[in-house]
Amino acid sequence: MDRELTKERLRSLPAIDRLVAAAGCKNDLQQFPYPLLVEKIRQVVDEARQKIQQGEVVDISVPALLTDVLLKFEAAAKPSLRTVxxxxxxxLHTNLGRAPLSIRAKSMVEKVLTGYCNLEYNIASGERGSRYSHIVKRLCTITGAEDALVVNNNAAAVLLVLSGLAKGKEVIVSRGELVEIGGAFRVPDVLRQSGAQLIEVGTTNKTHLYDYEQAISLNTGAILKVHTSNYKIVGFTAQPDSKELSLLARRHNLPLIEDLGSGTLVPLSFGGDREPSVQESLAVGFDIVTFSGDKLMGGSQGGIIAGKAEYIGRLKKHPLLRAIRIDKLSLAALEGTLMDYQLGNPVCDVPVLNMxxxxxxxxxxxxxxxxxxxxxxxxxxxxxxxxxxxxxxxxxxxxxxxxxxxxxxxxxxxxxxxxxxxxxxxxxxxxxxxxxxxxxxxxxxxxxxxxxxxxxxxxxxxxxxxxx
Known part of the structure; x- marks a missing residue:
């Protein structure tokens, strides 16, 4: 397209006022707010102008431009987040939203979705309540924990536990368990943000009980075990028995914490690979166990903290808790999932386990x-x-x-x-x-x-x- 023809085409572009007036006569465009309509019209005209300047042939008639405006509104009406x-x-495809919810969990979400609910209201007493009370009893019954807490994801759960129990102190971790999870989030980074100091012990493939014992000092705040749920080290390897680690922590009056990661509430073993359950970890002597709600448990996104009441009580008073607390919809889905474990058959009722x-x-x-x-x-x-x-x-x-x-x-x-x-x-x-x-x-x-x-x-x- 030569320069003179380009100029002529640019001059022929309909004025914004003319397009706005024409849009006012079209039923499918009348429904939109006036400022938004003008904005979309300007966008369409600007795009047509750029195409003309680039030498493209563009239909700049009023009907054609208004059709483009309508297409923009239709595109804006399509949600970005949708089912696949x-x-x-x-x-558990992380990019596809991990665990799909069970029928019961979806029903629970729908019930609190469109109206008010007793999120932080105690119906029995008529006074303010705790949002965590809706799931604590169920979690404790299922896992055998003394107390429980839930935040918005497992990384936040680990951050809260370390900040609440070991800030300013040393936390001992096996070098072979310094994992990186999706999105390049690393255990050392989470630990550093908590205000605790990382003390690595052992080697990549072998860590012994004496490695932990030799690292304990007057400034030790906790021993942290991280379940390597997303990789395996095989061959010439060694890790201390969890029971032995528990006894060591008891002797030195230290909290023993396990980041279980994917976390399962039922025994799972496939193809020679096995996932330890939350119940097993607590029974063997871990004081605090953290795990995800939307992985093997099959519920909504959440970071669950289960364990000894003395430690959970301290975490419930921590100021960080409000910043990472779980929302009502995730909480409703989580309670529905826990009800599947208590009242139904989770292998049939929880989609992840069923699959x-x-x-x-x-x-x-x-x-x-x-x-x-x-x-x-x-x-x-x-x-x-x-x-x-x-x-x-x-x-x-x-x-x-x-x-x-x-x-x-x-x-x-x-x-x-x-x-x-x-x-x-x-x-x-x-x-x-x-x-x-x-x-x-x-x-x-x-x-x-x-x-x-x-x-x-x-x-x-x-x-x-x-x-x-």
């Missing part, structure tokens, strides 16, 4: 259902097969456990697997898959019945659009 279908086979325990027969049947639903795609040149797969627990749990699974592998005819993956991902209801060896893989371990139906429907729609 998890066909990756990773049960982890799905049998090979069940997984094969689910894969076959999906394959049968999309079998018509084979007539258009797509290749469809039921494959044996390996799923993962994810979420920094059971790192070496390979979970045998089944899924459906799809090769989309003359199109690439990458192109199909993109089509699935950018849908209104995105489907997140794996791509291996030019095949799109749908691992059915984490897929619900409705997910299977929706996936089949979307694949059939994509096939039609690709072939047009």
């Amino acid at each position: 279908i998890n066909a990756t086979g990773v049960v 982890l325990h799905r049998t090979q027969e069940e997984l094969y049947d689910r894969a076959k259902r999906l394959a049968d639903k999309i079998r018509p795609l084979a007539d258009t040149g797509w290749n469809i097969s039921i494959n044996q797969l390996v799923s993962q627990a994810g979420g920094g749990a059971l790192p070496t456990a390979a979970l045998p699974s089944y899924g459906v592998a799809v090769t989309p005819g003359r199109y690439s697997a990458a192109a199909l993956e993109t089509q699935l991902r950018v849908r209104e209801n995105p489907i997140i898959v794996r791509v291996q060896e030019e095949k799109v893989i749908f691992d059915v371990r984490c897929m619900t019945d409705s997910d299977l139906d929706e996936t089949a429907k979307i694949l059939l729609e994509i096939s039609k659009s690709m072939d047009q």
Whole structure:
């Protein structure tokens, strides 16, 4: 486009006032607040101006520009945070929100979502209450702890425990347990923020009881054990028995703390990998145990602190607690999940546990259902097969456990697997898959019945659009 033509096109851009007046006659634009309407119109005109200056051909008629304005409003009305279908086979997929909630937990959230609730009100006495009272008794009953507390995540729980019990003092940690969790958050960094001083003992692969004992001084504030839930050190290794560590802490009158990380309330063992339960840790002698609410426990995001009443009592008075306290919706979901453990069958009722325990027969049947639903795609040149797969627990749990699974592998005819993956991902209801060896893989371990139906429907729609 030559310079004179560009100038002419720029001069032909409708004035903002003219577009605003025209928008006032369109029912689908009248509903929006006037200042926001003007803002969107200005954005559309500015974008059209930039395209003209770059030599692009742009329809600058009033109807076309107002259509662009309406598209901007439609885009603004779409939430950024939305549900997806998890066909990756990773049960606790951190990028996909970790644990999906149980039916009971969702119901609890819905009940407190739209109205008032007794978050910090004691109905029996008619006086102010504590938000933590709603879950303390249930947690203590399930875990055997004397007392409990919950904050907004496990990193915050560790920060509060160290700040409340060992600020200004030394905390002894095995060098082999100085873990890094997702997002580059490291135990040494959390410990440093708490005001405690890290004392590393042992080596990467071996730490003995005498390493801890030799490090104890008059300024020691606590012994911290960090469960390496997101990796394993194997081979020539050694760590002291937890019971021995507990006896050592008792002799020196020190609190023994365990950051259990992913934390499970039921025994879990898959593929030779095993996760210690919260109950086991407390029974063996740990004074304080911290763990996540939205990992193996299968609830909402939260950092749970369970243990001895004397230490929990000190933490409840700590000023940091208010800054990291849990909100009412997470608290409602957490209580609902704990009720699943108390009143139901958690392996059936808590989705995470249900997915982890799905049998090979069940997984094969689910894969076959999906394959049968999309079998018509084979007539258009797509290749469809039921494959044996390996799923993962994810979420920094059971790192070496390979979970045998089944899924459906799809090769989309003359199109690439990458192109199909993109089509699935950018849908209104995105489907997140794996791509291996030019095949799109749908691992059915984490897929619900409705997910299977929706996936089949979307694949059939994509096939039609690709072939047009």
